[in-house]
Ligand SMILES: [Zn+2]
Ligand SMILES: [Zn+2]
């Protein structure tokens with residue numbers, strides 16, 4: 056390997072790994088993502104830029120230094136950081152007019168919906184609806200935890216369906232679970248879960264990978280949470296930076312995280328190493344926007360590994376932190392490579408990933 060894994064893109068060499076685009080500079084623009092890539096047209100963005108250790112980016116030289124290892128062995132960025140991260144740029148739609156309120160009878164509908172409230176968790180009891188011997192309802196998530204009916208203390212035993220209530224339930228408009236956070240949507244129970252999954256009033260979870268942080272809050276609070284609780288995450292300014300993941304040979308599952316801010320937004324870069332059952336390791340690299348799904352659609356990101364006459368590129372729309380990266384990683388909807396590819400591009404156990412954000 057040459058000393059500088061990020062430079063050096065000569066003419067095509069043979070013998071490139073299956074997934075790697077080992078190409079002359081001019082053809083990089085359309086770099087090859089895997090079969091599931093959502094290729095996004097990138098606005099003209101300078102190809103050359105991706106290759107140079109662009110001004111800003113290498114400030115991350117300091118990033119190399121000390122990956123602090125926390126909890127489950129996640130390496131979180133380097134020590135450098137301390138780049139001021141303004142809270143700017145994150146807009147949230149508030150005061151959204153109520154949508155989808157059932158046209159009439161809405162108070163009668165509310166009365167009906169309230170009949171379906173679970174006496175334990177106050178969530179709605181939705182089909183299949185089970186009742187106690189005396190006819191009281193309890194929701195399906197509470198029921199397995201109960202030994203008797205919470206209303207009459209009678210037995211819950213047996214699975215007594217209440218088909219009439221199930222029929223009624225299918226005609227009632229239930230308010231979204233995030234009504235108290237401001238969502239005015241009411242829906243049929245069959246549509247409720249899907250809506251809630253993407254409801255813009257659903258609280259945001261901490262975008263750091265791994266399940267260690269349980270924080271939830273509004274979009275506006277995410278950056279201050281990250282700055283207060285995840286202080287070690289480095290932030291780099293600029294559209295074109297180098298994310299240097301140190302010690303990629305650390306055993307076990309490891310996450311590397313870095314923030315990139317540009318276009319008035321903050322992006323979180325995640326590199327995750329997973330160890331499969333047979334000791335086979337895979338790396339997943341992905342970018343998520345600290346913003347809504349709608350905002351994320353305005354951007355594209357490109358990840359590039361550059362090595363000795365080799366280049367591996369992935370381009371896609373960033374995820375919103377509202378949806379998170381775990382399902383994308385599960386579906387390989389990101390830059391995926393294995394240990395041998397990582398070794399091709401690594402230098403002394405450190406892997407540089409060029410990250411370019413563009414607007415589209
Ligand atoms: Zn319940
Ligand atoms: Zn009962």
Ligand SMILES: [Zn+2]
Nearest residue numbers: 231238240254
């Ligand atoms: Zn909602």
Ligand SMILES: [Zn+2]
Nearest residue numbers: 261263268270
């Ligand atoms: Zn957190």
